[in-house]
Amino acid sequence: MGERPRTCAACQRVLAAHEVYFRFSLVLEGEQDVLDAPDEADGGHGDALAELVQRLEAGPEDADELEAQVHWERSGVACSECRAVAVRMLTPASENAGPH
Structure with a gap:
């Protein structure tokens, strides 16, 4: 028995055995550098983190x-397109600009 056909994770197209495909692993992790400042009405004495957890x-x-x-984490294969x-989509415009 041969290997199971590969399917593009984005477009769901079945890839022929002779087609080039690209493996990917993508992890998106939310981060926040600073919590919002305590409300002025609170006098700045509230514990913002404890309040958020609550x-x-x-x-x-x-x-x-x-x-x-x-x-959010995904991995798989993608077709050339x-x-x-x-x-x-993930390349900053300045890197992708090329000659005008």
Whole structure:
């Protein structure tokens, strides 16, 4: 038995055995450098982090849903066309400008 056909993770096209494909691994992680400043009405004495944790615990979202909002990970293969779209989308315009 031969190897199972590969499928592009982006467009779902089945890739022929002779086609070039591209492996990828993508991780998106949410970060925040600074919490919002304490509300002036609070006199700046409130513990903003403790308040945030309390709001999260009281909220309707479960822990898995909250984690999914700050950490997303995928890997797979992409066809040549989808690779070109991804590279174009993730390359800053100044790097991609070329001659005008």
